[in-house]
Amino acid sequence: MSDHVDFGDGTFYGQVVGKAEYRQQAPAPTALDALPPRAAGFTGRDEELGRLRAALDPSGSGTEQAVLVTAVSGLGGIGKTALAVQAAYAAREAGWFPGGVLFVNLHGYDDVPVTADQALQSLLRALGVEPEHIPATADERAGLYRSELAEREAVLILADNASSPEQVRPLLPGGARHRVLVTSRDRLAQLGARLLPLDQLTPEAAYELLDRALRIAEPDDGRIAAEREAAARLAELCGYLPLALQIGVALLAEDPGKSVAELAGELGTSYDRLAALDDGDRSVRATFDLSYRRLPDDQARLLRLLAGAPGPEVSEEVAAVLAGVEEAPLRDLRALARAHLVERGNSRGCWRMHDLVRAFGAAVAAGDAEARQRLLAHYYRWADAADDRLMWFPGEPEPERFATRADALAWLDRERAGLVAAAQWGREQRYADMAVRLALCLPHYLEWRRQLDDLVTVSRAAQEAAHSAGYREGQAMAWNNLGLALRQSGDAGAAVDAHIRSRELYQDLGKRAGEAQVWNNLGSALVEAGRVEEAIDAYLHAHELLHDIGDRAGEAQLWNNLGNALLKADRIVDARDIFVRSCDLYQVLGDRNGAAAAWNNLGIALSELGQTDDATTAYGKALAIREEFEDWYKAGQTMENLALIYRRTHRPAEARAHYLRAADAYTRGNAPQEAAGALACAAFLTAPEEPTDTPAQASPPARTADSALPSPHPPDAPGTAVR
Template sequence: MTNGYDGDHLDFRGGEFTGPFTAKAEYHEHGPAPTALDALPARAVGFTGRDGELRALLDAFDPSAPERPAAVLVAAVSGLGGIGKTALAVEAAHEACGRGWFPGGVLFMDLHGYDDDPVTADQALEALLRALGTAPEHIPATADERAALYRSTLAERARERGAVLILADNASSPEQVRLLLPGNTRHRLLVTSRNKLPQLNARLLSLDELTPEEAYALLDRALRIADPSDSRVADGAEAAAELASRCGHLPLALQIAAALLVLDRDKPVAELVAELTEFRNRLTHLDDGERSVRAAFDLSYRRLPPEQARLLRLLSLAPGPDVSTEVVTVLTEADAPPTRALDALTRTHLVERGNGRGRWRLHDLVRAFGVGVVARVAGFREEGEAARERVLEFYYRWADAADDRLRWLPGMPEPERFADRAQALEWLDGERAGLVAAVQWAAEERYADAAVRLAACLAEYLEWRRSFDDGITVSRAAREAAHRAGDRHREGDAWNNLGLALWQMGRAEEAIDAHTRARDLYQATGNRYREGTAWTNLGLALWQAGRAEEAIDTLTRARDLYQATGNRYREGTAWTSLGLALQQAGRAEEAIDAHTRARDLLRTAGNRHHEGMAWGNLGLALEEAGRVGEAVEVYGKALEIFREFEDWYRAGHTLHNLALAHQVAHRPSDARACWLQAADAYTRANAPTEATQARTRAEEQL
């Protein structure tokens, strides 16, 4: 007997049968396979902020917008772990579907790109084909065949139902996503990733942390969702702002912080802030049992190649909010800048571009993560300590060279590293935050000596830039380290520099105490030169405090000491300071004589900048003596020098005095011109208060 199966019937033709027989067949009607085209996750409860980013995604996918490049077929949202990429993508998808842009449905796929076993492209295609209603037995075996069927199925879907949105969440590489690109341009692919994915020719959208206002709103909304009467954020706005800052304005960290507050209804916001104050342990607290900032970062860190992982660890130890490529090279002890590794880390959002080209920064919580990784492994700690030593020595060498250039006078050997003051100031300006932060490593014995030496190199610069808060911070760190080490000479230097910064801020009594301590330390070490400096500075602080007679006695002692040692430059500075005290005591002619002597001595010593200061002080004395015409001429000499040195603050102060002299001489138009020039100079010196006052005085002359 022969028979065959043909389609949906049995073929008995040609068969030979003896006796009766019965044929039994089963018929199965296969309906279409189920689809999963409405699988979009629910919106994030309490979604806050991101208005601009949401508009950007919707604008990219708006079918009614004018013709756009094919790149809008794909949008890729990237950012640091915990930055809120998925929440934004889901929100945008819901909004787009609500507007009727994707009648064909939404496909959602979590690619688990940073897990130990990420979804491969062919696995993703299989899942998406199933979601589109393809029966398992009809899904091809190879990735390319699956991709072809996927595109064909989407094209059919477009004809029957309309455009489809594919949301591929948590991709770690272009390879995971490339085969998911729909062939039909009506469809859209939305990808989220911790990495930037420029290889997809996509519309790229990088997410930053929330603004302070958005972070505050997220905290408040999260608490009120749990309990509408919970007003802890609104009642403690300042503490809430500090909490948001401690969380780095990172959505995941903020959500965890809110959950911790919800779990403990009686816990004040300020108490949680206090728990997050310790930088090294911050990530320990940002864990609510289900979510952890450290775990989120660890997923990214474990995928890094060894070179990039090491670079991230060392960057977490760098001083200041951002660092230059030059400092990164020193940290890593590389022969050349590790540019490729830095670029790779920026693509993962673990490293960000800093304030200017060639500068790099870490998010505060990424920095805390890196510090924690270093602390847990002995080998990493040793590597980190050596790196910090290299940075301190590098900073000291260059800051010392810059300081030499700032203090250089004609006749002295030319400094080698910087051709002029402008170059020295440019380097110091670029590295200032890092330099100030590095000095504070003086609290650790291993770094104390180098940090104290570095502090001494910054005093002139910080005074020049009028960064008095930084001057106080640096001097106090150096003073405490030198005291612990028993180095009385350097402790005296630190007290002296501290006193100068305090004096510039108008804190005369504190400055008097600081310079008195410096004087005593110099006397104890027998350093007559430094002792004279301390006497001079003490005299200025006494003058500022209105203690004219004490200031005169103190400055006379400083002058005599310098005369005895033959130091004309220092004698000149003592004379001009003495002139100020004499003027305060009402001894105008003696003050004029003192300033004249100072001017001549400083000119002879070749210190043109300090000569300008003596000219300015002489102008004050002449004006007070009623010799206004001479004062105007003298102020002009001072102004010329300050402009030459680009000392804009003192230029503004001189123009201020010149304007007053013109007012005394009843020349309002000249006074107004000087007030306006003073405002400009103060603006260039970053002295906005003085600039505003000068502009107000100019208006009064109209």
Template sequence: MVGEYGGDHLDLRGGDFKGPVVTKGNFYQQAAAPTALDALPARAAGFTGRDDELGRLLDALDPSAAGGGSVPVLVAALSGLGGVGKTALAVEAAHRACAKGWFPGGVLFLDLHGYDDDPVTGEQALEALLRALGVEPEHIPVRADERGALFRSLLAERGRERGAVLVVADNASSPDQVRPLLPGDVRHRLLVTSRSKLPQLGARLLALGELAPQEAYELLDRALRIADPADSRIAGEAEAAMRLARRCGQLPLALQIAAALLVLDGDRPVAELAAGLSESRDRLAHLDDGERSVRAAFDLSYRRLPADQARLLRLLALAPGAEVTEAAVTALTGEDVPPSRTLAALTRAHLVERGSRRGRWRLHDLVRAFGAGVVAGDPELRKEGEAARERVLDFYVRWVTAADDRLRWLPGTAEPERFADRAEALAWLDGERAGLVAAVSWGREKRFASRAVRLAQCLRVYLDWRRHFDDLTTVMRTVLEVAHRAGDRHHEATAWTSLGLALREADRVAEAIEAHTRARDLFRADGDCHREAAAWNNLGLALRAADRVAEAMEAHRRARDLSRAEGDRHGEATAWNNLGLALRKADRVAEAIEAHTRARDLFRADGDRHGEATAWNNLGLALEEAGRVADEIAAYGKALEIHREFEDWHRAGVTLGNLAVAHEDARLPADAHAYWLQAADAYTQAQATNEAAIARARAAAVDGTPQAAPPVTP
């Protein structure tokens, strides 16, 4: 018999052995399995900004929320576009939380690889965490629910022995990856990063956007100085650095790549890189430093999209303007109803953002560039995109035509059907303006030229009415290019006319004179006397603005005579009105009064209420020069009545200002004060903030003393 000796060996005494005896001893090490409870990655080099986001994330991680009456935050889900810096922010927040002593039990970190071809499953994630907690592989359960139970039990035990644990799950793509990792003990925290919002987890949701401009600037500067403390290119080219940040969409990944490109070429000016990104038709091709690529980051998200979401993202990348309304999105897709569910899904994935107000949508600049690049790289997708753009142009032309009809409508004529009143038409145009102007630029492509020109023609009155002269200039230059390329002399001359009017209103008088001269010569060569007369009129206005008064009067007389010969009563009225302005500037006041009176009567006979209002206002200016204050005030009152009738708030503001000056001249300060305030309100409605501020200042300055302030010509 072999018996145990009670020690660490066997007692062989008393054994009956018949031959050689061989013994074998096994010794077992009883040390604990290794753990990985300090697994937090290093802070991102050059991390900057994000103060507000860090504050909110730390509030969610604060373990003091587990006590008291508040509901504890077990999970914080940080979401945002690929490359926006989610991991860097999560790691920074975790380091700061640990520095505060919030997680003495340690930090578990794992990358879920949610957007890779083979993402980590919830079961695999639990296995990794259990190993990190020191569980031997043979002791890890096979079933997912048992793994989860063991994970929660170990966290609870560690919480009792050492304190709270922070689990950081980076790069999740679905709630299923994260649910098994939820801690059962309210002391612990789970911090998740994802390109998608994860509302299914009952988490504190924090969406991360691009950096603020100053933060983007500081990231570039810090990245260069980390590589070389003496590198002062960002500070030395501050304006170019801000342009570079904008061209990077203020996206951290793009900024880091741009900084790396500058570091690799220490002699390269910042302005050169910024210009390269601005001029390139494929911006994303430049945002690649050999290891990191913005295009590759976005492609990971794009490849996971269902077909309907991928198609909508591509079409949105082609939409005109920085934002697009739901109606325009519907036109892009060619469907009968808005793709609301698909838009919502893309918003959850941070590939589409809500615009400035409800019902409007936008893409980050670099996402737009990515989507356009996907379309450009595939012939079939290009066909799809061109058809979508045609649908948008058709949609815009229909609605802008209807809005333009409403703006031009005069009482007594057939009422347009689509818009109930002017206010509704203006509100629609205001909401779509940026997209409409951008869509006109498509006219440079032959396929879209005719639609774009039609759109531009319908926008002319609106843009002038709202005094968006920069937009009007942009639109008309496109029409000029299209008409000139097509050899369409008539439309080219018309575009020169509209461009000249916009340039004069923008105080670019020399350019306006050149534009109207070109229009006049084209109309004359085309034998169009009616429009030649209008061009003479417009040229006269520009010449008067340049103080070339004698030439201006001659131009208006030529316009008057041509219109009279053509039997064009409206054109003749316009010429008389403009001639009166030039005569007044030449101090020929009596002749100016006669000219404006003739203009008023002709406009009235022609049924042109807008023209009549302008003539009344200008007659008031001439009467003021003649010292006929009562008649002057009466004339302004007639003009104001018509401007209000048509909700022409800018011209109403001008006339109210003229009324205020007239009452100052009449030593009626209380009335003058009231008119200045009314002028400010009218300018505010016209979105003319500078004029509104001036009117309010004039109201405040009225003290009963006549003030020298020139009246204004509309």
């Protein structure tokens, strides 16, 4: 630089002042270690961290091609940024990125997201490029960005909160030694990235996060450890979502006198749980709202409808019904899945959403009564048809839609949770009639699958809804089904009371067919309650009515149940003769499922009479039918009865084999306690038995005669399927 100024041949008048400007030539500042701080209490992501480390490893994780881009995606508040930052720190500490770490928040879900061009300018400045040297066009900026990276050692670029591939593509480096780590609420599969979808924390990790984060605020704060059960409940109410858990920690930290149980109670009883998950700085609702506002109208409506659907999962069939369209809205479902607002369910063709997303969707929904009415009508139509198929035997009209029992059971299994939840909508007056009709279609299936809690719930909901709506015949049917449910659940006394209520209503209505069925069911409840003589009187009342109205199917069932009462009364020969009559009538009617119960019970009577060969034959007939119908619970009972005969006749190997088969059948029939009992008997038989005609102490008693479950709804009930 010259230390003088040459004015040449200029002519000057007056005083001349010269001004000189000196610039120090120094490099522009860089920001190559700009990671945000690690999240307080970070825990529970060991597997995901391992996968990110493998992707960021400069060796390429042993694969043929290095992973240039890794995209972490998940629901808002799921902890994507916390995981990415943790992985970036680990990578720096491992010495994998000596060139530094660039960080840019793309604010992809804000009202005004950062454009790729704006992000490039920010990254170029972070790399030390003077603002005046940043090119004017986007393509030139991208070229300079790649050139700058090409001259550096390995750099990690963390692009946080991207909402589209277009925000990220210009930020990709040209060289393979660099890595890009992206976080997004959407699956950015178009980037050709290694994809890492992030799910909610496990209950154990959620508990650990609560404890760690609260101890960071106050090292001596032991509330989480002191209230483990309440902490588990709090974690569940937070949906195991890291953002919600951190908010819960903040609420506890700002009020040291509040117990964990108190906070969990507030969240559990709050009309609007999302409003409670707000610490003044962070809000779960606000986080979800950023994603929701980006949805097109059709997707936003579908999200609201799915949030109001019954059951934890929604089939594509139900999604179409809710949306009022013929075909499943697969395009919108997949779009919501890419945004992590829904995800694939456990069953094929089913979808589910996070509990807090469901709460958000229900809160923003104005309520769609028409959608609920459509779904109730849809559920009733096909539950009724499925029930018809389960109860069908040759000679009856073919039920609609379901060609086989397996088809009907598959549909009912898939929709069970939704059916049970929708049946409870009847507590709201406008849905009562259809919800009661739906509920009356479900008891036979629920008993078949041993879903006894659901059976009681559905039956009680139907009774309450029918009472509220003044639907007296519906009340009669619902009380009857509730009695059946209570008896199956082991509460015989309450079952007797329920059947008496049903009988009185049918008598007042003059419905003799319904009254006959209830007398029959009342007899079975009285047998279970140990009131055998009263049960026999009830069966005789039923027989008189059934004979008068010509209900031969009801008579076949009645003989079976009466035989059971006679067994309880030690009238074994009379019971045997009655069971034979039941078997013969079931065979004439072609009702093989009913015949299975009668054959099983005949086997018990014959066994008690010492006619073991005949008993074995009867059990074999019952077992063949029950296995054919996949009635696994009752098949297990028959197998145990056979095992007992083999034990009494000193054939332990065959007895053990049947106990093992019974355990397998019980497992398939959702009866784990019975399965464990059968396994215990099989284990007992691995030791030598005493040679005696008396069963050993560990030997189970013969199964009591089992009454076939009557129709869930009377055949002459208006508004229900007529058989």
